[in-house]
Amino acid sequence: MKCPRKALCAVSVAVGLIAATVILIQAFNSAPRELTLQDQAVSFITYVAGIDLSKCNVSITMNQPYEFDGVIRESLRLIWNQMETPMT
């Protein structure tokens, strides 16, 4: 009688561990991730300003953050290089 109990115990522990792992993974995946400034810049330019960045190569440079009037100011510069249009 001891063996089946041990086996049942082991199976229960294993199932519990798997369930806990799945829950942890789901929690990690669903946790909100902080958008970087570059992410914000690109989504703003694309969605709000309505500029189609897929038509060009964009390089982004960050300037050094600084504090002024009690707030942290950061700025970045987007430089767009239009892609060559293939001849048809």
Next chain:
Amino acid sequence: MTFINGTLTNYDLSSSHYTQSLPPQLQPFPVTALDAVKGFLQRYHAYSKSSIAQEALGVLDGVSELKTMNVTAGNLKMRVADGNIDWLRVVNDLEFHTGLSIRLNNCIVNGFWDHSSLYRIGSAEVNIPREEAIRMARQEAKKVTKVTLWGIGTFPFKVAEEPLTVYLYVGTGNFTMYPYWHVWFPADPEVHSVTGIEVSIRADTGEIAYSRTTRGFGTAIQ
């Protein structure tokens, strides 16, 4: 593009910092100026949940065409001039910046600022009447009895009894706005380039913000 405390507050497509201007192919589909601004604010509101964007849209609802104009809905005033659109909060006849501005160029929103989450009205009360402000300013201005001009010398100085300009304005420091009286007394007579004394007084508290000499070209430190 500028971020304040991690939130996007400004973009400027016409900035001289850009090495290249926006190629025409990348520009948004051309629409009327009104549609461009409305569409921009609608998308910005969806993007940021900015309440001022929604209020600004409310003002635009009563407009059929964007041209040089002032339009007010509730206590929000939209001022359109030279392609710039500013939204101002009107309290006690004083105009406070909301921090929201848009610049249009050929029906494209090429400049945008939203500092509305930072700006606040410190006071909209005008407790110091105009005549009291003039009296206080006169008292300050009369303290200056001589001016020293570098390399020229020190000269006796006095101002006229009555100010030439008196007006209320909204001043901002550290994103907090207060009403001020600006009172300017002309020099009597002018001493070289020194044209008078300007005094700024907090209209809510009566505190002297500054008192300084003015010059023909800008303001001098006395």
